[in-house]
Amino acid sequence: MRETTAPRTLREAWIALAGLSAVFLFEMLDNSILNVALPVIGRDLDASTTALQWVTGAYAVVFGGLMLVFGAIADRFGRRRIMLIGLVLLGVASLATAVVTTAGQLIAVRATMGVAAAMTTPGSMALAFRLFDEDGLRVRALTLISTVGLVGLAIGPTAGGLVLAIAPWQVLLLVNVPIAVLALFCVRHGLAGDDPGGLHRDPLDVPGMLLGTATIVLALLAPTLFVEQGAGSWVPWAATAATTAAAICFVLRERLTRHPLLDLKLLALPLVSSGLAYKAAAGLATAGLGYMVTLQLQLDWGWPPALAAVGMLPQVVVLLAGSPFVNPFVRRVGLDRAAWTSAAAVVSGLAVYGLLGRFGYLWIATALVLVAAGMRVVGVVAGLNVVRGLPGNRTTIGAALVDTASQITSGIGIAVTGTILAIVFTGDIAASPWSPRQTGEFHQAVTTAGLTLTLVAAALVGWGFIRTRRAAGDRAATSIDDTVPQDA
Numbered sequence: 001m002r003e004t005t006a007p008r009t010l011r012e013a014w015i016a017l018a019g020l021s022a023v024f025l026f027e028m029l030d031n032s033i034l035n036v037a038l039p040v041i042g043r044d045l046d047a048s049t050t051a052l053q054w055v056t057g058a059y060a061v062v063f064g065g066l067m068l069v070f071g072a073i074a075d076r077f078g079r080r081r082i083m084l085i086g087l088v089l090l091g092v093a094s095l096a097t098a099v100v101t102t103a104g105q106l107i108a109v110r111a112t113m114g115v116a117a118a119m120t121t122p123g124s125m126a127l128a129f130r131l132f133d134e135d136g137l138r139v140r141a142l143t144l145i146s147t148v149g150l151v152g153l154a155i156g157p158t159a160g161g162l163v164l165a166i167a168p169w170q171v172l173l174l175v176n177v178p179i180a181v182l183a184l185f186c187v188r189h190g191l192a193g194d195d196p197g198g199l200h201r202d203p204l205d206v207p208g209m210l211l212g213t214a215t216i217v218l219a220l221l222a223p224t225l226f227v228e229q230g231a232g233s234w235v236p237w238a239a240t241a242a243t244t245a246a247a248i249c250f251v252l253r254e255r256l257t258r259h260p261l262l263d264l265k266l267l268a269l270p271l272v273s274s275g276l277a278y279k280a281a282a283g284l285a286t287a288g289l290g291y292m293v294t295l296q297l298q299l300d301w302g303w304p305p306a307l308a309a310v311g312m313l314p315q316v317v318v319l320l321a322g323s324p325f326v327n328p329f330v331r332r333v334g335l336d337r338a339a340w341t342s343a344a345a346v347v348s349g350l351a352v353y354g355l356l357g358r359f360g361y362l363w364i365a366t367a368l369v370l371v372a373a374g375m376r377v378v379g380v381v382a383g384l385n386v387v388r389g390l391p392g393n394r395t396t397i398g399a400a401l402v403d404t405a406s407q408i409t410s411g412i413g414i415a416v417t418g419t420i421l422a423i424v425f426t427g428d429i430a431a432s433p434w435s436p437r438q439t440g441e442f443h444q445a446v447t448t449a450g451l452t453l454t455l456v457a458a459a460l461v462g463w464g465f466i467r468t469r470r471a472a473g474d475r476a477a478t479s480i481d482d483t484v485p486q487d488a
Helices: 011-035 038-045 049-077 079-099 103-133 135-166 170-174 176-190 207-227 234-256 270-298 305-311 314-320 324-333 336-357 361-389 392-424 435-481
Strands: none
Touching: 011 049, 011 079, 011 103, 011 135, 011 170, 011 176, 038 049, 038 103, 049 079, 049 103, 049 207, 049 392, 079 103, 079 176, 079 392, 103 135, 103 176, 103 361, 103 392, 135 170, 135 314, 135 324, 135 361, 170 176, 170 270, 176 305, 207 234, 207 392, 234 270, 234 392, 270 305, 270 336, 270 392, 270 435, 305 361, 314 324, 314 361, 324 361, 336 361, 336 435, 361 392, 392 435
């Protein structure tokens, strides 16, 4: 087994952290910067509305669908190796943007970039976790990496608009090339090669990979179909039924095969199940709140898009400014308490909006601040708990589980909100001005949707809290057993 000395400070690992931060920057910057350019892309490539939806959707579906697969592959063949291959693929796919002439070609490029993201993003958490031996340094490292990503998310739309004023839209994707090169150099030179002792050699479960990918892809598509076609259409219900069938087949396969893609027993581990529950609750609440607030500011109150963007600033400011407070908070209360309290803050923010959001912007700002403050902590701590709760040779698939849970529940949050709006609101929601009856229906719909999501997210947080207590009890029992002399 290769002997290595773990860095004792973040400064000692700055090259590796720069590379891992660049990987996360790509994930967060990519869609946010591209969304601004969709109208321009539509005119330039003569793309239909559906094609434009798939310009972003192809990336998200492929990315979400393949994370578990590449997480399992990385735990077998090397996390650093798979990340480096993914970064090369990202650079090549981004360069291909320069020769795109049709919407179909751009969709293919975006799908390829989704593959690259699935190969690299889960590895950023897994490699950061394995880089350090102390949980305190791991929290600080993950906070740094997520902060870089959040900066990209925050500046993406503004930067994209400025670039479009002076350059063609292709530049927005070509910017991924220097990011990929930087990440490739830093990961290659800042991280040691994969230690064979930290990997496992179980055969790949190909049927499980196909079923798992199908389940996740369908789970990501179904919520979008509910929003686009409404609950009255048979299509989203068929997609939901197919998702359920694929999930049942996947579970049966994983339970019966000798070498599963995902050992379901690992999901029952207290730290793993609690961390996933917190992350799922946060994803559900954050996506639902963002969707509802955007509609309320622009359609209900009539704010122009620029002013609505300003209205979302409390969330952005807290996400960016909260970084220095994450590590002191976690150090003061501990990882377990930090996880459930931050998840509870996210749920509380959603509850504030559901109950009071229609009474004025102050309540919306309060909800945004609570959700952002909770997300700033739970985004780091819940994922860390999942990874540290797993065996050492399963860390990458653990990180992939965290990202997958967040993506799926985000889609569900938007779908639940969109479906309730479609049921309660009569007429075209985008047509203005609304009648007093329609305004009342909108308020009723967002209150119902907000409180429904609050109840589901609160149930997830409650479940996570119970599992966290179970994990603490197990650790205490182990500690006592270790101090009791055993008979020879």
